[in-house]
Amino acid sequence: MANFELAGLSAAPGEVVKGHLGHVTLADGNKVGVPVVIVNGVEDGPTLVVTASIHGTEINGTGALLKTVRATDPQQLKGRLVAITVGNPFAFQVGSYFSPVIAPTGDGINMSSAPMWPADSGGTVTLRLAGVIGEALKVATHSIDVHSNPPDAIPFTLIRRDACPDEKVLNEMEKMAEAWGFTVIDSPGRSATGVVGSSLAHGIPSMTPELIADFFLWEDNTNSGQIGITNTMKAIGMLEGDIVPQATPPMKGDFYMADRLTSHKGGLMWIKHPPGTFLREGDTAVDMMDVWGDLIEEVKMPYDGYCWSFTGGVGYTQVVPEGTQIAFTFRER
The missing domain is CATH 2.40.50.100 (RNA polymerase II/Efflux pump adaptor protein, barrel-sandwich hybrid domain)
Known part of the structure; x- marks a missing residue:
């Protein structure tokens, strides 16, 4: 099995590599990058790209992803986990849903609506970072974009049936969502932006799990995210073992946003x-x-x-x- 290469990073089989996918440069010369951890397994298998903190207020997705990375043994892994721990570092830095305005031309962009694949390479700093994430999606077989809601919420997973190009992608997306273990809600529409829209438009199964209490790194909400990511890896053949039920049982029904x-x-x-x-x-x-x-x-x-x-x-x-x-x-x- 060959090394896994991405954005100048190289992970040998059984290796965990940490770094940045890419950078943009600020006025004072400082660079802002998209942090990533690559956990490369010892056998061939899927490439799962997981993003967190696309919205800077929703930090418990980062907590869940870091827990998953720390708990995943690459010696037991088929394929690789590409953990993009902070999707929007500008918003993450200041605890903002949108990117803060940092240039005369403005920014204030919702990364979830940003074009990633193809990217807007001539756009603002946020749009350029979105393109950095898009480069990771190009090597994915599956993707997950972890988000979060306020404390007064139920945990759920958004899927997008309308955006699936064929039955194979639809069935794989639904398998992932069921394995995660939250209530599943369909979000109508065919937008090809953001992590999920960009992935589905190119035939990559994807979904958006929504944790609760977004500002807070609690044991229960980060644990539920770790369980969900690990369950998904089991469902798509990256890990062995039984699916672990979530603490909050999912509601049953054909729901839509x-x-x-x-x-x-x-x-x-x-x-x-x-x-x-x-x-x-x-x-x-x-x-x-x-x-x-x-x-x-x-x-x-x-x-x-x-x-x-x-x-x-x-x-x-x-x-x-x-x-x-x-x-x-x-x-x-």
Whole structure:
């Protein structure tokens, strides 16, 4: 079995190699790179690329990926794990969902929507880093983009059936999602940007698991990510062993991403039901109360369905102005 080569890094069979996939240069000459750990197995097998912290607020994906890297014995591995531990180092550095504005032309880009393959090589620094990730996707047989929701959420995995080019990719993606062990929710659409869209557009099975409590490195949320990544490696033939169930059992059903709930009055949001509770059309999901204690709005479900998370305002405070998107919803087909 030959060495695995990527972006100037070389990992011999059974070796773990750490470095950067590529860099962009700032005005003062400092370079910002995309950190990666390559765990190369001793037998041929799949190449799984896993990204974390594409959004800089969602750091527990990084924690889960680091735990997985530390626990994976390359002597027991078929193929290789390419662990991109911080997908957007600019956003990660300042704890921001988007890249911060660091140039006169602006940036403020959502890395999940950035073109990666093909990349915008003449774009801003974030778009150029997206292209660095795209180079890793070109060697992948499978990919996972680990994200996270606020603390008041259920763990789930987004798949994209519409974006799959054929049944083989669809079936492999669904196998990965089932093995991960979270509730599975389909996200309609064919966008070919970001890790998942770029992968699927080129026939690489991919998915987006969503952990909970994104700002926090807790044992339970990082453990669930480690279990999910390891389960996926077992399912695609990289590791031996049984699938380990998640602490939160998955909801069963054919679910799809629906919409968001929005506040039309500013004030304090009082969540009426835990995330994942089935609500009928017209049921109240959130009460809005003003600072004088008066009920000023009942935010109701526009259809039968569920809320997967309650997002709130800045820093997830439950004090929000009018026009705030306060919850994500999903439904059953």
